[in-house]
Amino acid sequence: MADPAAGRPFKKVLIVGAGPSGLLLAVLLSKHGIPVHILEASHELDQQPRAxxxxxxxxxxxxxxxxxxxxxxxxxxxxxxxxxxxxxxxxxxxxxxxxxxxxxxxxxxxxxxxxxxxxxPMQDLDALLLDMFVTKYNGQVSWRHRVTNVGGQNEGDATAWAEVEVLTGDLDMTKATVSETKRYEADYIVGCDGANSIVRRSLFGDNYPGxxxxxxxxxxxxxxxxxxxxxxxxxxxxxxxxxxxxxxxxxxxxxxxxxxxxxxxxxxxxxxxxxxxxxxxxxxxxxxxxxxxxxxxxxxxxxxRCAEKFRVGRVMLAADAAHLCNPWGGLGITGGFVDVGGLVDCLIGIWDGRADESILDLYSEKRIEKWQTVIDPISSExxxxxxxxxxxxxxxxxxxxxxxxxxxxxxxxxxxxxxxxxxxxxxxxxxxxx
Structure with a gap:
């Protein structure tokens, strides 16, 4: 089988989080032929009434x-x-x-x-996107894979990596047993793992301004x-x-x-x-x-809240992992999906040889600017x-x-x-x- 990444500037994107933004990102990248792997701590899609x-x-x-x-x-x-x-x-x-x-x-x-x-309802949208990713694009999702740390944010890092605990036993993640630890590598990691993002914490600790x-x-x-x-x-x-x-x-x-x-x-x-x-x-x-x-x-x-950067080296943030706002007006999930679309265009540009990695810095700069000038003030009002x-x-x-x-x-x-x-x-x- 032909390698879809042959002759391309990078080979793989690792997404942390099988929520709506992570799944949408996976579908849009896969649609363009970019190999994607999702890591998700839970055993199933989120069923709570959210967006x-x-x-x-x-x-x-x-x-x-x-x-x-x-x-x-x-x-x-x-x-x-x-x-x-x-x-x-x-x-x-x-x-x-x-x-x-x-x-x-x-x-x-x-x-x-x-x-x-x-x-x-978000759980129905998630199910639709998951089916697309797995069935139509033969996508890979590793359930019960809890990311504990990521790396690749330093200048000169050739790859990004995620340290993962593989869970077993009780389906309640707080009571589950860690059966083994693994390390996954990719050219880029994108944190779509929500407000309590481990990816963001790996970059900035507990600092989430707002x-x-x-x-x-x-x-x-x-x-x-x-x-x-x-x-x-x-x-x-x-x-x-x-x-x-x-x-x-x-x-x-x-x-x-x-x-x-x-x-x-x-x-x-x-x-x-x-x-x-x-x-x-x-x-x-x-x-x-x-x-x-x-x-x-x-x-x-x-x-x-808004993270100080949405890109550090080979690690990116999107949606709630990158910024939060109150739900009155729906700008949280809408803004998150717009993040995803912008990041997809940036990664496609690199994949197709039409942009270099500096476009990822532009992604961080422009999406933060949109949070500051549109999402934050309008949702607050x-x-x-x-x-x-x-x-x-x-x-x-x-x-x-x-x-x-x-x-x-x-x-x-x-x-x-x-x-x-x-x-x-x-x-x-x-x-x-x-």
Whole structure:
């Protein structure tokens, strides 16, 4: 069998983490013929309710991976409307009709003209990408391989390496037994191993500049008839200083991501016990537990953090391993997928002999710049908006909501405003030299 790396500047990429960003990176590199190996500490894909909405800037990457062709067949959908609402009566304050992006016209990429936000629970997206990687591209995933350290960040290192503990026994990683240790080598290692990234810690220790919000968030996947009974839009942000929440449709059968604020400092058991009280207080119709069905429940803290570099020698970072933001607006996963697309273009440029390794420094520089100028400020403002202390006057004070009111019913203006989100992207192919 012919060696796909024969005559190429490098032979292999090692990805740490089989989450959405790691799997998307693996699919896009494999599609171009670049050999990839994924190391994952768990025995399975993450099943917790995390990301579910992937904004317009992420659509080009999902399209070229082939995901968008399979979205609806796998229970996914497109998001068409987003509104901010009052807490007391849940009436609309301001918002926009995202269906105008179904035909976005001449956009930054020629891959697609339908730029509406895509909706699919992360565990379903992961399963779709994993199947593509393993079945279509014969990709290699080593499960229960817990990376403990990586190297290759020093100038002159000919390869990168990862030290790995192979786990056995109990499926709970904290109780599992280490059966053996291994060392894997590759030309490049990419850390896609999340907020607690071992790859990032191998580079920078515990230094992850930024802050943790003084707030507790609970994410659930819940069946409740928001649209049919109460006229809710596809995505709804209910503004309140304490009882703020989001209800956003994520599948066509009526499953919603309901994310809400809670009192910090309680145990998981206490949060579970309080859910019925919170839902009855917050949700339209003040439902009792037998009126809805919650199938996933996950408390988490919110962060705004960014690593000092996304590339050190032969080691790169992407997505949550590289930067974090609060989830209000979906810029975390969307920004992570845009990272992946940019890094893919950089590695393809090197692989094809159209760029040298300095393009990886540019990847680090530009993606950090986009976090600082787009992701961090916009996501921070999104959270301040939904948790505003005086919802009754927010329209008078909030420029974004005033803009939404101004462009209401104006299709060209709405398209222009919504496509402004594409500013989080950066075209690295413009730096190809050949």
């Amino acid at each position: 579910a909405h992937y904004g317009p800037p992420a659509i080009p990457e999902l399209t070229r991976a082939g995901v968008m062709d399979l979205l609806e067949k796998n229970g996914g959908m497109r998001l068409n409307s987003m509104y901010w609402r009052r807490f007391d009566d849940h009436t609309q304050i301001a918002g926009f009709d995202g269906s105008v992006l179904k035909d976005a016209g001449n956009v930054a990429t020629t891959l697609t003209e339908d730029m509406r936000t895509a909706c699919l 802050k943790t919000w003084d707030a507790q968030i609970i994410a659930t996947n819940t069946y409740y008839d928001f649209a049919g009974k109460f006229g809710f839009n596809d995505a709804n942000f209910i503004i309140h200083p304490e009882h703020f929440f989001m209800a956003a449709k994520i599948t066509n059968d009526g499953l919603y991501r309901v994310t809400y604020g809670e009192t910090p400092g309680l145990t998981r058991e206490e949060y579970v016990e309080r859910q019925a009280m919170k839902f009855e207080l917050m949700l339209p119709g003040h439902p009792k537990p037998d009126e809805y069905k919650t199938i996933n429940f996950s408390p988490y803290k919110m962060h705004q 999104n959270f301040r908006r939904v948790s505003d202390s005086n919802p009754d006057t927010i329209l008078e004070r909030d420029e974004w909501m005033q803009l939404c009111k101004k462009i209401e019913g104006d299709v060209p203006a709405t398209k222009e405003v919504l496509m402004g989100a594409m500013g989080v992207r950066y075209d690295f192919t413009q730096h190809y030299t050949k």
